[in-house]
Amino acid sequence: MHCVDRLDYTLTMRSVDRTGAARPRTFTETARRAQIVGAAVDVIAEVGYAQASLARIADQLDISKGVILYHFVGKEDLVREVVAHVWSKGEAFVRQRMQAAPSGVGKLRAYIEACFAYMVGYPNDVIAIVDIARSARDADGTRLFDSALPIQAVTDVQKLLIDLRNSDQGTTDFDPAVMALAIRAAIDAVADRLRREPDLDVDLYGRELATLFERAIRGPTKGSHSCQ
Amino acid sequence: MHCVDRLDYTLTMRSVDRTGAARPRTFTETARRAQIVGAAVDVIAEVGYAQASLARIADQLDISKGVILYHFVGKEDLVREVVAHVWSKGEAFVRQRMQAAPSGVGKLRAYIEACFAYMVGYPNDVIAIVDIARSARDADGTRLFDSALPIQAVTDVQKLLIDLRNSDQGTTDFDPAVMALAIRAAIDAVADRLRREPDLDVDLYGRELATLFERAIRGPTKGSHSCQ
Amino acid sequence: MHCVDRLDYTLTMRSVDRTGAARPRTFTETARRAQIVGAAVDVIAEVGYAQASLARIADQLDISKGVILYHFVGKEDLVREVVAHVWSKGEAFVRQRMQAAPSGVGKLRAYIEACFAYMVGYPNDVIAIVDIARSARDADGTRLFDSALPIQAVTDVQKLLIDLRNSDQGTTDFDPAVMALAIRAAIDAVADRLRREPDLDVDLYGRELATLFERAIRGPTKGSHSCQ
C-alpha cells in the first residue's frame, strides 16, 4: 500500500471547473464525496464490484443516483476515487508503521504486519480494493487498473526486497520479482479469506507469513535457526 | 487442482428430462455441452467473467444463445459446469504428474511444477477458473463458489503439507494452513500475471516458487544449501 | 430523391451475423423491421427526431423497447434504415415518374411534380426524412447525415440542371449549384408547411414552383410567355 503520489488522489483536493480550471472544493462537497466513497467501499466489499451499481450505492446512503453523478463524472470516476482514497490511506498507514522498523529482514516483517493491521482496522477498504483491482473493467473488458494497482503493489514490495538484500549480505539468491509477487498474493489472499470469515485471526496469519518469508529469504545459515 | 468428486461434474453424466426424470446423455448432447464449456472458458479468460455474456459465448461458437440455454438450465449452471470440468481436468493432470514424485519436500515441488505445467498447457482454463472463483456472483452479490473453490484448493495443498511433515522430520514448525494459503495464492497470482503478459516465463516462476517454499519448509540445516 | 445505391438500403436484404457474415433475413424479421421503420417514420413525422425515443416508437406498435434493439443495433442504426428506406422508395417513385417526361425544361417540371406527388402519397416519409436530415445528431452534436442527405439531393438536381442546359441552348446563364439549392429548398419547405397544414393544396404548389423555376431557367425569349 504505497506510492499514493503516483495515483491521483483528489478526495480533499480540487474539483474541475466547467472551464477545466481547478477549483477548491466546498466543505459540503468534500463531505459528500467522502460519504459516497465510503458507501462505495462498503457496497463493493459486500456485493463485489460487478454488482455494485450506482443505485445500490445511492440506496445505501438513502440518496438518489443523481447525487453521485453530480459529484462524480461517472461510475469510473467514482471507482478511481475509491481506489485513490483507499490506496492513499493504506499507504500512509503502512509507511508510518514501518518507520520504527529495524533495517534488514525485520523490515519485511514490519511491512507484512502493517498490512495486516490495516486489514484488521479497515477490512472493507482492503476487500474492496482487491476486488476492484481484479474485477473492474470497462465495457470492452479492458481492465481499469490492470497494471496500475497490482503491479504497483508488487513493485513496492520488490523495492523493499532489493533494499533488504543490499543491506544484508546473508540472504539467499531469491528472485525479488517472484518473491514480491508471492508476498503480495499471500496478503491479498488473507483479505479474501477475511471476507468469508470475519473472525479470522488475522494477526496470526501476519506473524506466520512474516516468518515464512523470512525463512525463504534468510536461508539456512543466517536464520534464528542457525547451524551449529 | 484436486478433488473433483466433491464438485458436481456433470459433463458426461445425466440430463434431466422435461418430465423431471434423469436420462443418460446422448453422444451429441455431450459433445455440444463440451463445446459450449470450452467456448465459455475461452471467453471468460479473454474478457473476464463479468463481461462474459451468453451472447458472447454463443457468438464464439456461431450458435444462438438459445442453444446454451437448451443445454444448461441457466448461466449459473453453465458456469458450474465450467468449474467442474476445468477442475477435474486439472486435478487429473496434476495427480498424474505427481505419481512419479519422490516423497518428502520434493512432493511439494512436484505439485507446484505440475500446476505450472498445466497453466502452460491450458492457460485459459486456469485464467478462467481463477477469475470465476473471484468474481462469479449472482444478482444479490452472493458468491457462487465462495467456499467451494478456493477452500478446496487450499485444503488439498494443506493435506499435502501435513503428509510431507509427517514423512520428513526435518521441517520447520510452519503452520500448514497459512503455508497452504500462501502457496495457492502465489500460483493463482501467476495465472493473473500470465493473462496480462502471455509471454511470461511461467516455468521460471514455477521453479523459483518451489525453491521459495522449500526453503520456508525445510528450514536452515537441511536445505540443499546446507551448512558446512 | 435519387441515387439510393449510394446509401445502404438493407430493409429487404441481409442481416449481419454474429460472425460478421451476411445472412438472409427471415420473413418475420423483414416484416418486423419494416413495421418498426414505419412506426419510426410516423413518430418522427409527428413529434420530430429529437423527441422520437425508442420508447415512443415501441409504444406506437405496442411492443417493448427491447424488440427494436433486437432488430436494430441501436437507435442510429434504425434511423439509418429509415433514411435508406424512405430515400430508396422516393427515388424509385420519382425516377419512374420521370421516365415519361420530355427532355429539356419539361424534365425539371416532371421532377418537381414527381416530388410533390410523392409528398402527397407519403407525407410522413417526406416530413420525417427532412427532419432527420436537419436534426439528427449524435451525442457530440455531430450531424448524422450532414453531407450524405441534403447534398445528395441537391447534387441530383444539379445534374439534372446541367443535362438540361446541355440539351437546350436557350437557357439563361444561371448557376446550377445555386439553382439546385433553391429548388430543393423550395420542395422541402412545402413538406414543412404540409405538416402544419395537412389540407394544403400541394399540387398547386408543385405547378407554381415548376413554372417559377422554368421562368428562371428559360429566360425572357423562350418561355411559354414569349415575346410578341
Added chain:
Amino acid sequence: MHCVDRLDYTLTMRSVDRTGAARPRTFTETARRAQIVGAAVDVIAEVGYAQASLARIADQLDISKGVILYHFVGKEDLVREVVAHVWSKGEAFVRQRMQAAPSGVGKLRAYIEACFAYMVGYPNDVIAIVDIARSARDADGTRLFDSALPIQAVTDVQKLLIDLRNSDQGTTDFDPAVMALAIRAAIDAVADRLRREPDLDVDLYGRELATLFERAIRGPTKGSHSCQ
C-alpha cells in the same frame, strides 16, 4: 427578418416580480440576460438546438446553470428570448438596408442581399434561429415556433411581393405565397450550408438568388435580358 413587434421581445423590457408585479429591469439584469442570450445563440449554432443544454450554455459563460434559471423562467423562456432578440436585430438590419432600395423589382434584390449581408455579419444568429424554428419542441413534440417564425418570415416577403406587383405592372402572374415560400426557403438553405462550409461565398449566392427570382418575377419581356 421582420415584424418583431408581433413576437414578445422582452430583453429590455420588464421583469416579473415574485409578487407577480411587473417591474422594470435593472441595468445589470438586462446585461446578464443579453449575455446569456448571446451564449445561447453561439451554442445552438454550434451544436444544434437539441444538444444545447442549459449546462452547455452556462459553461460557455463560466457561470452556473442556476443563473440562467434565475433570469429566465425556464429553457423555453430563454429560447423565446433568443428568437425575439435575433429576430428584432435582423429585422432592424434588413429594414435599414432596404430604405435606400429602389421600388419595383429592385426591392426584392435589396431584401435578399440584406438577408445575406446579415448572414455574413452574424452567421450564428441566422444559423441558430433557423435551427430553432425547425427543431425546437417541448416534451410532447409540440413545436415552439410552429407558425410564429416561419410563417412570419414568409408573410413578410409575401407582402413585399404584393407591393412589388402593385407598383410594377410588367410582372408575371406568379403566386405570391408560393414565391415567398421559395425565396425564404432558399435563403434559409444557404444558412444551413454556411454552417457546414464557413468559407462559402455567401455574396455570390445572394446575387445569384436575386437574379433567379427576378427572372421568375419579371417575366420574358421586361427583364434586363429583354427581347430586343
Added chain:
DNA sequence: TATGAATGAGGGTTCATTCAT
C-alpha cells in the same frame, strides 16, 4: 444575485431468460 446541491423523469443499451416453432 448567484451558487451549489439534489431530484426525478427519461434517454439508450445490455442481458438472462422465456417461449413458440
Added chain:
DNA sequence: TATGAATGAACCCTCATTCAT
C-alpha cells in the same frame, strides 16, 4: 435440437428544474 423472437429488469447517464443559502 436449435432457432428466432420477445420481454423486462437493471444499468449508466443527461437534463431541466427546484430549493436553501
